Amino acid sequence: MSxxxxxxxxxxxxxxxxxxxxxxxxxxxxxxxxxxxxxxxxDKTDSLKDKAAGTVNELSGKVTGDTLKEGKGKLQKAVGNAKDKAKDVFNGVKGKVNNLGD
Structure with missing residues (x-):
């Protein structure tokens, strides 16, 4: 029994x-x-911040006639968009790698 x-x-x-x-x-x-x-x-917050700051700078530059500030704004918006695209590419590659194991 034990x-x-x-x-x-x-x-x-x-x-x-x-x-x-x-x-x-x-x-x-x-x-x-x-x-x-x-x-x-x-990441989304960071890219959105860049795009918003870029829009503000671009509009401010247009209103004041400051082409340097306007250009800086366009560049900031481009950086924000590039961050979004880079994250999309990263997530796509990450998804493909994860699917390799399935």
Whole structure:
């Protein structure tokens, strides 16, 4: 009877460990996804900031006749757009790499 009890306890402990491992893995995956979402949001905010500042500078330059400021604004907008495009390319490549494992 004691060996049967030991086997039942071993099985119970094994099942509990496997279940715990699954829960921990799920938690880690969810945390990683949240972190990636935060990174994407930060990147979008950064490029949007560049585009908004560029628009303000460009319009300010046009109104005041300051071609240097207008050019700086156009450049800032281009930098914001380039950041968006670079992130899109990165996400596309990342998706392709992730799909290779499937």
């Amino acid at each position: 060996s049967l009890l030991k086997n039942v306890l071993k099985a119970t402990v094994s099942i509990a460990l496997v279940t715990s491992g699954i829960l921990v893995a799920g938690t880690i995956m969810a945390a990683k996804k949240i972190d990636e979402s935060g990174d994407d949001l930060q």
